[in-house]
Amino acid sequence: MKKILIVSHALELGGAERSLIGLLDAIDKKEYKVDLFLLRHEGELLSFIPEGVNLLPEIPAYTVLARPMIQTLKEGHVILTAARMYGKIKADKYVKKCGHTDSGVPLEYSHKYTYRFMPEIQSDEEYDLAISFLTPHYIVTNKVHAKKKIAWIHTDYSKVQINEKSELEMWSAYDQIISISDDVTKTFQKIFPTLSMKIIKIENIIPEKLIISQSKEFIPVEEMPDDSIKILSIGRYCTAKNFDNVPNICKHLVKQGMNVRWYLIGFGPDENLIKEKIKEEHMEKNVIMLxxxxxxxxxxCRCDLYVQPSRYEGKCVSVKEAQMLRKPVVITNYATANSQVENGVDGIIVTMDNEKCAVEIARILKDEEKMKRMSQKCTEKNYSNVTEVKKIYSMCTC
Known part of the structure; x- marks a missing residue:
């Protein structure tokens, strides 16, 4: 039996985390022994780890990476906290020098300068394949014994601010790099052309049976009443998802005479900003943060239209889940949009300009036949990508 180790951060709500559940679910546990190591045993998706997957015990040292430093210091993690502080100082200096406004360097450095003080993961075990599922990718490289090591790209690298030299060293340590779409590959290759030969595309695997089963769970009608058109968006409350512009888009829809409520499911650092924008646009009755x-x-299942208004995406899992549940989908024209929907067939790509976006959404909502056709097309396609797991199997035999 081949042995696979997958390392990730936690199982909080998020598209990448749900695709991890899909991957874990797809692997044949009769043929492969699957260990999962999480830096923190946290998150609403912990209970959805599939049967047959062995969740390794939490190691306290690894929890230091995502908790307040004053707390980790009080717990006695003196060296690790000091290393993390050093990484923070170095990152702040680099970010200031480069003029970054939304930098990924602090997260990368938090791992880069602490991993050497961490214990090994399963030091007495050699795996056939070790997978680092979320960046930064220093832990699997340095703290795992495996015949082959691979790392995953989940984001559009044309939109992230990084230390290219530092990340090149990090990615170069892997035997292969997994990209979730052709567009993600292209943006990654522009920054790291020397890594092109290492890249393999593996689409996000979505656990269809679980999603359909969960979709039948009862929710009170009052949460999404039928007295208006119901638009839904799901994702982290962060810059990438662009939810801070939803109140303005919704205001333009209302001005066009559309009786709409736009629901937002998620959490994250932009929560207060979105609330401020709702108040600023007087959209308290029309934009509801669930x-x-x-x-x-x-x-x-209860919404009339699913909208992903993102500034950028790697490949949005929520869009695929909405299509799997046969919902008409609208997404903005972010760089990887064409890898998400077949425009005009199983979804619509609209401009990111707020006013024009509202006009296009209104046009779609008024075209009942088009909405039905998109929904029908969704029933004809398989969005689970479950056969992608065969690419994982082939790596175990190389």
Whole structure:
């Protein structure tokens, strides 16, 4: 039996985390022994780890990476906290020098300068394949014994601010690099052309049976009443998802005479900003923040239209989940949009300009036949990508 180790951060609500559940679910546990190591045993998706996957015990040292430093210092993690502080100082200096406004360097450096003080993961075990599922990718490189090591890209690298030299060293340590789409590959290759030969595309695997089963869970009608058109968006409350522009887009829809409510499911650092924008645009009755939902699927089933208004994406899992549940989908024209929907067939790509975006959404909502056709097309396609797991199997035999 081949042995696979997958390392990730936690299982909080997020597209990458849900695709990890899909991957874990797809692997044949009769043929492969699957260990999962999480830096923190946290998150609403912990209970959805499939049967047959062995969740390794939490190692306290690894939890230091994502908790307040004053707390980790009080717990006695003196060296690790000091290393993390050093990484923070170095990152702040680099970010200031480069003029970054939304930098990924602090996260990368938090791992880069601490991993050497961490214990090994399963030091007495050699795996056939070790997978680092979320960046930064220093832990699997340095703290795992495996015949082959691979790392995953989940984001559009044309939109992230990084230390290219530092990340090149990090990625170069892997035997292969997994990209979730052709567009993600292209943006990654522009920055790291020397790594092109290492890249393999593996689409996000979505656990279809679980999603359909969960979608039947009851939710009170009052949460999404039928007295208006129901638009839904799901994702982290962060810059990438662009939810801070939803109140303005919604205001333009209302001005066009559309009786709409736009629901937002998620959590994150932009929560207060979105609330401020709702108040600023006087959209308190029209834009409703539902917050965290460990099971968003009944809400997808109740909406009339799913909209992903993102500034950028790697490949949005929520879009595929909405299509899997046969919902008409609208996404903005972010760089990787064409890898998400077949424009005009199983979804619509619209401009990111707020006013024009509202005009295009209104046009779609008024075209009942088009909405039905998109929904029908979704029933004809398989969005689970479950056969992609065969590419993982082939890596175990190389």
């Amino acid at each position: 917050g965290k939902k460990s099971n968003p699927y009944p809400y997808i």
